[in-house]
Amino acid sequence: MNVQIVLFDGFDLLDALAPYEVFTAAAMYSNEEITVDLVSAEGARMVTSGVNQLQLRASSKLDLSRKGIILVPGASGPVNDNGPDSIPVKLKKASETELSNLLQEAIKRSDLLLSTVCGGSLILAMNGLLEGRHAVTHHMGMGVLSAANAIPVNARIVDDGDLVTGGGVTSGLDVALYLVERELGPRIALAVEQLFEYERRGTVWKAEGNEPKESQQETPLEATREPSSFQTDKNVNVQGKWDTTISTPIGKLSVELDITSEDGQIAGTAKQGEEIVPMDKPVLVGNQLTWSMKVTKPMRLTLKFTVSIDGNKMHGAAKAGVLPSSKLIGHRIS
Structure with a gap:
């Protein structure tokens, strides 16, 4: 099994390194050969994180011919401003690199499992890759998923088949442990949990099973009724x-x-x-x-x-x- 963790300028360290450690530990317990690589869309290079501009080396270019898991982290920085160091700007810049084309191709491949941590799902959303897909991100970005026509699910991890997304920063541990369980089995996942002295949090959401009664109840008619027309103020000319x-x-x-x-x-x-x-x-x-x-x-x-x-x-x-x-x-x- 190949695991490629994608680095881009401004990436969040914990989003990338927590899964890296989980997958590396899983390789110690598995008879299956597992490779874990830090990659970038551009190839081998030093990549600057969003945390104190710490640099990690991407060993190679993201390779879509290597079947397995591709994991995309989020970014680190301020949220509520338009500056070049803000998370929205960093995510948008990442979505405008060669990474965009690679992800658009990756999501079509049946031999690749695409996964994200925190704001990584927003990079997919910015490229229109989550339309109609169930996903989660950091709680502050859930509105962006809606705006990008994804189906936001308020869960720690969302499994949408060939797409697995995780919530806030620390969910990188949970996403990676779940993927280990999904791909290698629960016994290996438990061995990694015991090694890390960490128990995976939250229920993994899937579009399976019975819906809770609350979600089947209709919203009162008064709350959903569309106005019959959108009236203009006669004193204001908008035409x-x-x-x-x-x-x-x-x-x-x-x-x-x-x-x-x-x-x-x-x-x-x-x-x-x-x-x-x-x-x-x-x-x-x-x-x-x-x-x-x-x-x-x-x-x-x-x-x-x-x-x-x-x-x-x-x-x-x-x-x-x-x-x-x-x-x-x-x-x-x-």
Whole structure:
């Protein structure tokens, strides 16, 4: 069995090294040959972690021809800012390297088991690889999974077949021990637990068995009923084409909004380059317009917009889960 743990600039040390130690220990107890390697998308190189810029050496390039397990850690750094050292920016930068293409290919391979720890699942989500898949990440990133059209599950470990994801930082121990149990059996997993004097935490969630009654109960009708229409404030004119700029952590995006209002209902589209997407559930209260929208750039997300209209000017923000808000400014062009 081959285990490849992927390093990228800004990776979290514990996310990577806890599984490394578990798999290495499992190799001592198994008659099966097990290799455990630190790799990168670029090949052999020194990779700087997000913890005090400590460097580890990736011995080789991530090799998709080696069947087995690929484990992707998360990043380390501040969360609630747009700076270059923030976790969202580090994860996004990792998703824009050759790692993106490798992961897109890996998830298609039946002989590869893709696993993540903490924010590693967000790298997959940013590449659109978790749409419709059950997954978990650090609790602060669960909103991003939803925004990326994944199915977030509030569990320590989520087993979605050829995809196994883990929650916060220390879940790296649990993910690796579960994978040892899954691939090599519970006796070897128990031997590693005893060696580490650590017991795996939490129930592994799978889409199997009976659903709990609570999850089958319908939400009261009053809470789920969609408004029959999205009324405009007659004193505020939102119609027309708007030239807007969204300042994201990775650069500015130009988006043209085309908003209409007919019989009190607002509708609209957003155009970025050649891509045109509809505005979902636009609502105007006073001079504040809100809507949701699925985008593919700079990553696949469902963004929630809140903007204020002041004559021919528009300003506000777009938000997706724990990711920092992206400032939006614009003006009416027709």
